């Protein structure tokens with residue numbers, strides 16, 4: 400498909416479908432309302448399905464959609480672990496602090512139900528991969544297992560954590576990790592390119608909504624001469 404407005408020329412004005420704007424002072428919203436605003440406004444978000452292992456050897460896996468790739472040298476990802484209303488530390492963060500390692504597994508269309516199931520508040524002693532019926536696969540360079548059903552897995556070592564907020568509900572810890580090894584389904588990977596039509600990752604939207612990649616188009620960045 401061509402881009403939505405191929406007739407657009409640099410400098411030409413565009414018309415938006417909206418005529419009115421509501422100002423939102425996030426400081427005046429409750430923490431819950433702020434969270435709802437953020438997850439509704441920043442869409443779609445990719446989902447990191449993060450597997451970790453505790454010092455005692457219990458495997459944990461949970462989805463995180465405040466997630467992105469942030470550097471290619473060193474290859475790095477970041478995701479954010481929020482403090483829940485009861486103030487407890489999520490198992491994923493506790494395990495990463497213990498072992499300094501984690502795996503980011505892709506959340507693909509064929510496995511989204513078990514991915515979301517793993518967001519349940521299971522006890523730390525529960526092996527969530529087993530609980531969801533997912534298959535652990537040994538990692539190459541880190542101790543947490545990969546999720547075999549995921550089309551892609553990135554083995555990561557903790558670079559640093561960054562705390563945001565006062566540690567109360569809604570405050571967060573950013574987990575930055577360096578990818579030390581990766582795996583990708585061969586069918587999705589050709590000549591160094593990942594084919595997103597086969598890869599089929601799911602995006603998280605606001606509320607309980609999710610989206611698949613729909614219509615796509617290509618659009619080149621202009622070459623600006625000096």
Ligand SMILES: Cc1cc2nc3c(=O)[nH]c(=O)nc-3n(C[C@H](O)[C@H](O)[C@H](O)COP(=O)(O)O)c2cc1C
Pocket residue numbers: 446459460461462463464465466479480481482488489490491492514515517518519520521603
């Ligand atoms: C699709 C999806 C995305 C989520 N994203 C986040 C997130 O970015 N940060 C977060 O703290 N929790 C997020 N959650 C909630 C966690 O997955 C949930 O709190 C989970 O129980 C944490 O597991 P753990 O205690 O085993 O680490 C998300 C849940 C779902 C279903």
